[in-house]
Amino acid sequence: MTALMLTRIDDRRNMARFYKLDIQPTLFGECSLVREWGRIGRAGTVRIETYRSRGAADIAMVSNWARKLKCGYR
Numbered sequence: 001m002t003a004l005m006l007t008r009i010d011d012r013r014n015m016a017r018f019y020k021l022d023i024q025p026t027l028f029g030e031c032s033l034v035r036e037w038g039r040i041g042r043a044g045t046v047r048i049e050t051y052r053s054r055g056a057a058d059i060a061m062v063s064n065w066a067r068k069l070k071c072g073y074r
Helices: 054-070
Strands: 004-010 015-025 031-039 045-051
Touching: 004 054, 015 054, 031 054, 045 054
Parallel strands: none
Antiparallel strands: 004 015, 015 031, 031 045
């Protein structure tokens, strides 16, 4: 799966945000969910969560994706 890039733009509120989700393998055979978010055009905050299997990382990715869609990201 490739990285998912979500954006939320609201000109009335001067809001231009991004949220990126990506799954990457680790050196130890596990998978990491890499989340990055922030204002479009600026460096974002990065958080990495490690999971024992690709399936668990996929579930976490879909869960984060669904939560962000409810918040208005597209």
